[in-house]
Amino acid sequence: MSFLLWLESTGFGTFVRESESLFAYPTFIVLHTFGLSIVVGISVVVGTRLMGLAPTIPLAPLNKLFPIMWFGFAINLFSGSGLAAAAASTTIPNPLFIAKIIFVLTAVAVMVVLQVKVFRDPEVDDKPLDTMSKALGGSLLALWLLAMISGRLITYIA
Amino acid sequence: MNYSHIHIVLNHFPTIGTFFGLALFLYALWKKKQDMQIASFVTFMVMAVLVIPTFITGAAAEGAVSQRPGVNPALVALHQDAAIVAFTLLVLTGTFAWLALWQYRRFNAPSQWTVWTVMGLAIITMAMMMQTATLGGEISHPEIRAEGVAEVTAPPEGEEGIAYALQMWMVNNAWVWPTGETLHFTGMTLLFGVMFLVNFRLLGMLRGVPFSAIHRFLPLGILGFGVTMTSGVLMFNADFHRYVAVPTFFLKMFLVVVAGISVLYVTIFDDTWALGKGDGTALRHKIFAVTNTLLWLGAMYFGRMIPYLE
Structure with a gap:
């Protein structure tokens, strides 16, 4: 807990939470x-x-879409860190937040596997797609949906 | 110029436009003219987009108008209730008209069931739109009021109408609002994913993909738009006094309207459809891609900023 309180009190956490500037909390939410x-x-x-x-x-x-997806993920890693740090002691122990992070990390793992095993394969379009790839595609959608639902609910269920 | 003024200007589009679109559609059906039928679908789609700001400015005008001497607030409520039904019907008509345009591009002709659905919806929309327009006109024009209209009173409890019932449903169930927000975001990801794919191709990336293949994704984007819009309308209806007080909200909706109409370019124009595998794109494609992306991102930006800029 003391770590979470420290995180909240860092300059970064305090700026996001307390600054009146539109570049603080609102911009992190928009990002x-x-x-x-x-x-x-x-x-x-x-x-x-x-x-x-x-x-x-x-x-x-x-395959060319993946760097753009990683760019989007990097934006959210940064903005999400700011939002989590700003309310670290209440948000991070919230089971919904922990669930969200698990969904996000699993989705990221699925993205890595898809990029490396499916989209980088030079012969990917020459053979029928295997069931595993289809299942991973579906899982990616389900995981992001679960991450979005749990993320949204953090605001409502403390 | 205030919101009442803008509402009075805009409300001619969905009423006269739907009538014009239906006349065009029926004439095209009779004379078997495909070009004219396409024009009627475009009309319905554009009207379905323009009804959004009409609906919003109407809600914005409500507060000022209801308090004016000589105005019966119960009549305003009746107009508002008819409006939400007419609005929903016109958006549905426009959505199916868009689908017909998409099918026309993809299969060279819309399917029969789409054509008949558009016709059925357009006729019901027309009737409901006339009812809404009449009630709207009667608010401030005593000379056109039907007998007894001036004396309508607020309905008794439990019979307040659709707009009010939806509002109460949103407000009284704790799970509805967060679900609405989650759906608003989920629909947005469908819309933005497809929008990014389309615009990357128009920028000249993904040249290995012919535009005709990307075109198949468009209904998924429109589905996303529909989910976002439905959840958005429900949230707006439940708390519209708050939204209409924020100028940022109107800016957001203006961007949505322009971006929504611009979807026609990638739906039916030969200019995008003709981009084959390996084809580079021209400056106009790139300008469209950049502008369209900025419009959607701008809409998202101003939407997300509503709580902070009010």
């Missing part, structure tokens, strides 16, 4: 939504494509 729209938005495209939507889209070119 978190921007990053979300990038990483989850593009995951929707990648995940639904793997699950069979728009099969005429070749998979190999979609």
Whole structure:
């Protein structure tokens, strides 16, 4: 607990929480939504494509979307750290927050596997997609949805 | 110029526009003219977008108008109740009209069931829109009021109408508001994912993907827009006095309207559809992609800032 209180009292945590500037809390919230729209938005495209939507889209070119997804994730890692630090002692012990972080980390692991095993394979479009890849696509969508639900509820259920 | 003024300007679009679209549609059906049928679908879609600011400015005008001498607030409430139904119907008509345009592009012709759905919805919308417009006109024009309208009184408890019932449902159930917010974000991710895919291709990235393949994703984006809009309308209806007091909210909705209409460019225009595998994109494609992305991101920015800028 003392670590969480320390985290709250750092300059970063205090700035996000207490500064009257629009660049403090409101901007961190906006950045978190921007990053979300990038990483989850593009995951929707990648995940639904793997699950069979728009099969005429070749998979190999979609590999180029991954750096953009990681950029979105980086925005949220930064903005999320700020928001969590600002209310560390109440947010971080919240079971919903812990659940959200587990969903996010699992989604990130799925993204890594998809990028390395599926989209970087030069022959990915020459063979039918295996069931594992389809399941990973679906899991990615489910995990982001669960992360969004638990994240939203943190505000309501303390 | 205030919101009542803007509402009076805008409310002609959904009423006259729907009538015009339906006339065009029926004439095209009779003469079997495809171009004209496409024009009617475009009309319905554009009207479905323009009804959004009409609805919002109407809610913004409510407070000022109800307190004016000679205005019966019960009549305003009746107009508002008819408006939410007409609004929903027109948005549905526009959505199916958009689907018909998408099918026209993808399969060279819309499916029969889409065409008949648009027609059925447009006719019901037209009737409801006339009812709404009549009630709206009667608020401030005693000379056109039907007999007895001036004396309508607020309905008894339990019979307050749809807008009020929805408002109470949102306010009295603890789970509804967070669910609405989560759906607002979920729909947004569908919309933004598809929007990013489309705009990256128009910027000249992902050249290995023909635009016709990306086009198949558009309904998913429109579905996302629908989810976001439905949850947004419910939240707006439940607490509209708060939203209409924030100028940022109107800026957000203005950007949504422009961005919404711009979707036509990627839905039916040959200019985007013709981009094949390996094709680079022209400056106009890139300008569209940048502008469209900024419009959606701007809408998101101002939407998220509503609680902080009020």
